[in-house]
Amino acid sequence: MVDSLIQVFADVLEIDPAVLNDDSSPDNVQKWDSLSAMKLVAAIEEKFNVRLSTREIMKMSTIGRARKTLQSKNVPV
């Protein structure tokens, strides 16, 4: 079963979740561009029912960091 956070990234970026992992970032995922980044934020907020601050969004430079940020907000990912 695909990890729920990775599934959000895969859905928004329209790529196979198998190619994503916690080290995935805009530097190594071509479709993760500037505009996709904000779509990701909106999708994560909707999926996990949280509101992310500017600092938290800036911290999410990799999927792993996004996971840590969400965990710090008590989201089980």
Next chain:
Amino acid sequence: MDVQNLAILACILVFSFCARFLQIVTLRQVLLLCVSYWAYAHWAGKWFLLLLIASSLMNYFWGSVLRRRSTTALLWIGIGLNVFLLGFFKYMPAIAAEWPGAAGAGFLRDIILPLGISFWTFQGISYLFDLYREEELDPSLLEFCLYMAFWPTVASGPVARLPNMLPQFRQTSTAVGEDFSVGTVRIVQGIFMKFVLAHLLNVGLSPGGGVSAGFDEVASARSGLDVWALAIGYGFLIFFDFAGYTNIVVGAARLVGIRLPENFNRPYLSTTPSIFWTRWHMSLSFWIRDYVFMPLVTLRRNVWWPYAGLVIAMVIFGFWHGAKLTFGLWGLYHGILLIGHRVGQRLQRRIPIDLPSPLGVLLSWACTFLLVSLGYIFFRANDLGQVLQMLRAVVSPRSYALSHATLPQDYYLLVSLLVAGYFAYVGLVDLLGLWTTRYRANLRRSEQPMSLQGLDSFPSLSGAVLWIDSLLVERKWWLLTPVLVLLLMVTSLSFLNQNSNIAPFIYTLF
């Protein structure tokens, strides 16, 4: 470059190279910092060295404040101080020139831009942002000053980031042989790109036959063909110039045992404007993405705001090059291209048009290449009037008559040769890569190295691939570096002697 400057550069390289063999980390860092400050004082002057030191101290101090109390207000004060410093030196002369009667205008107009101020200021800002977003950074003052002043990057980047540099300052690479061979080849490549290819494009094959003359010595209106040839020619000139510069500094840093971020990854092979900006001036475009676009775009949650944020970020990127309307328009143009690409993608989903894959990719590449090239008109033109004249020629079918062409024929020949040569070179490198990969795969399957699948029909090529493979994969190629260095240095220096009017590196002006 005269003999004295070459000797100083050689000393800087030798001292830095020796530093990597020092076992005591602090001693190594001290030596690298002293060499970096010496280099900067030599290139920029002692007063600007003091400014660099002041900026380093200010950012380090503000970083320690942020580490204790990381608030948004404190972050913006730190960024404001950096932006003020950069803005004062970068834009004050232009502003003072606009209001010559204002108090102090004479003094402000004569302010000289400190070498590399943009690049080390950006590094200072990224440090503050990284602390704000709670990256685990604990540089000593010595390490932070070295990060700000590291001599290969201090003049024109690449814009380094502390999380990448700090571990390397603390633990130098032990692969001396590999670093030496890779570094030397990068330097030689860079020298060739800047002092041969970019210089040729700049001055042309005959007087008045280069890109500079094409933009600066305009006797009559340029035709449509002229404008395209100038735009594409300038695109390759700035690429050879800046990618050449990047190769030199990345190579020099590699000699010291430090791997810098890259700036270019075959940008003219991009198939969309979005991909182009992940391959062109990468260290700065990623910096803009992370420290301008992202904070900006989180301010509002409207559907259209990210698009507006993208345009604003690109316009800021444009104006960073200088206080000229045409730079701002260049940024705006690229912002619109990026949005256009995204809107095009949405339309494509609604109205699926299925082109055969190679044709679709080729069309996409051609559109991207031509649109990016056209953008250089904004970037290089001397004023808005020239931009408008050139754009009029581009959209006017009548101006494409061959009889309207005003550029010399050898300009067209030069640009065609260099552009075709570049793409042929890139294609050849890829082909060789493919062949060596297939050869190695075949070798793993069989103990007979010469029975190459797919290469059997090219027996002479298989021998060449075998030879290239032994050079590239078994790293025997470093044996060639002294020969290559000597050859290219002699070529470049003899070229320099014949043409003493070498233009400075374009990005040292920004």
